Amino acid sequence: MRSWGPDKRRWSASGGVALCALMGLCACGGDSGGGDGVSGPSSESVPVVRPEAVTEVASQGVELGLPDGDWGSNALSVVQDALLGTWVGGPEGLFVERSAGFELVDAEPVNAMILLEEVGVLVARADGLWVWDGASLRITSLQSELGEGPVLALAEADGVLWLATDAELFVYEGGQLAAFEGIEAVVGIHAAADASQVVLTQDDGALSLLRQDGDGWVWVSLEQEPASAAVPAANGRLLGLDGDALIERVSLGDGQVAWRPVALTDSPDDPGAAGLEALASDPQSGAVWAVDSGHIAKLSGASVERFEKPEALGTVSLAQVSQDGILWLWADGALWRVGDDGEVVGFATHIEPFAQANCGRCHAEGGVAHHLETYEQWSDEAAAILVTLEEGSMPADGQPLELGTAQLVQRWIEDGLEP
Ligand code: HEC
Structure with a gap:
């Protein structure tokens, strides 16, 4: 494993080429926030986004015992890799899965955690940014480049790394670290698999979107729009929740956008999925998982795979997909692993x-x-x-x-x- 940090790569602190390209950030762009004519899914004739193919699949969920404690569901991060194993980080510390269950590695609370190819697991804590390479935790010097305050959220897609502290949002790409000034208090980052867009959640629950535009990014506030949660999907799609209904943001041209209901069955009468508990996007494939009280559905492009929710699985309060495409659900105080038909160890x-x-x-x-x-x-x-x-x-x-x-x-x- 390579060591990782400013000593091995050239970093430029907030400034330089990449930042110049970001200057247009909040100012303009065809898809800017407030000016959008947003029509909600209220009108009767709103077309429903329907899948072309729906398959029922049998897949087993497995309940994993986590040690008792205050597992705040929003701060739970899961990383899984054939070589490094399965790691869970949260307010109770960093845990690794062994044959007898999860074992504590370090009790320091984990804010966010992500797997970086050829580096290891990047672990954000109050005392800095660490890399776990399977054998030891090493501090990176990246924290000092980010200024004051710990990293609260992390995301990675297609070689682009996103980091948020209370004060600023950062993007690291191609050897350049750049800061987005004016985007504060980001506590959740969902990056699209193709790195074309990023959904941000701020600590007051406000949602916004960063869309790649030429060499820079355009920031779009979603505060005036109906989605209370949103995740990016493949091909620039954006899916969200309006209450417990599944919706998709569709461009109507001329800067107009609308949110449309999304069906998860192939019935022509389906008014769109409702009763949703959680939504998550796969950072590798761009597939989106939607969980309702009876089913777990995976949307990939125009097709949907659907299977029944295991009976013992309670109400899901958090869904997350690890980089190996496995869905993790936090439900009624238990962690579930779903769809683990991943790579076989040979x-x-x-x-x-x-x-x-x-x-x-x-x-x-x-x-x-x-x-x-x-x-x-x-x-x-x-x-x-x-x-x-x-x-x-x-x-x-x-x-x-x-x-x-x-x-x-x-x-x-x-x-x-x-x-
Ligand atoms: C520095 C030398 C060294 C390394 C490196 C090493 N071993 Fe050993 N291992 C030994 C010695 C010496 C013994 C005892 C003699 C024997 O069993 O051949 C032993 C014994 C064992 C035994 C039998 C002991 C028992 O308790 O049943 C196993 C199994 C084993 N090693 C597995 C491994 C594995 C797996 C690795 C690599 C991950 C490894 N060893 C790396 C030196 C080493």
Whole structure:
């Protein structure tokens, strides 16, 4: 893993090329806030946005036990990666999933957390911005570039990183850090998968939108519009909630926009989905998940996949999609993982590189210990290997693990010891 921070990359503090391009920020743009003629979904003849295909899928949700505590649902972040494992951060600290459940790594409250490819997990706390690379937490020097105050929200899409402190919103892209002056108190950032738009939630609940426009960004306040929550979807779409109804912001041309009801079934009489509890967007694919009292639906483009909500799953107060496309639901004090049919851990793809990096110096030809190199050796000893990794007795020289943790071996076992 590369180390990450100003010492390895060139950063420019608020200023420079990227910022100049942002100067037009609040001033103008075809899609500006107040001037929009927004027509709500009240008119009777409002066309409903309908899916072209609806499939019913069977998918299981799994309830995960989190330690008791004050898990404020809005401050919960989940990160999952085949190599790094599953991490949950929130007011109770940073936790990792082990075979026996979630285990506390560090009790310092986590404001926000995100997985950055080839870097690790970026963890925002009151005492700075940290990187967790699977073995240790390291402070980054990025915090000092952001000025006073801790980072409260994070998002990443297509190589563009968003960070918000109480005072300012920042974007980091292509080696440039730029600040958006005048956008304060952002506590939630949802970035579209293609990085073309970002939905911001401020601490008073106000929603706004940043849309890419040429080299800069145009800021659009959604305060006069009906959506009480909104998430970006693929192809520049924006879906939202009007109370518990699913709506989509549609451009009518000439700067006019309207919010239209969105149906999740293929019935021509469907007036649009209602009774929604939560909405989340997939930061990789741009798919949007919508949860109501009986169903969980995934909208990808014009098609919808729908499955029944597990009976034990209560009322959902927060939905989040990790970068591997898995949906996480916070419901009645429990965390659920839904649709985890993600990447299977295999020996050739994951375990062999892990073994070479961490065990080969002793458990291979010329080493001091018995051979642990082939699929047969690893699968015969899988259970004993997992125990040594969980105890931390291996690697015997105490060097930090690379390319994975005990969780990788655990998933390999659970996935059926794939070759
Ligand atoms: C610095 C040397 C060293 C490294 C690195 C190392 N081991 Fe070992 N390991 C040993 C020695 C020495 C023994 C005891 C002799 C033996 O069992 O061959 C041992 C024994 C074991 C055993 C059997 C012990 C038991 O309690 O059943 C397992 C399983 C094991 N190692 C797994 C691993 C794995 C997996 C890695 C890599 C993640 C690893 N070791 C890395 C030196 C090392």
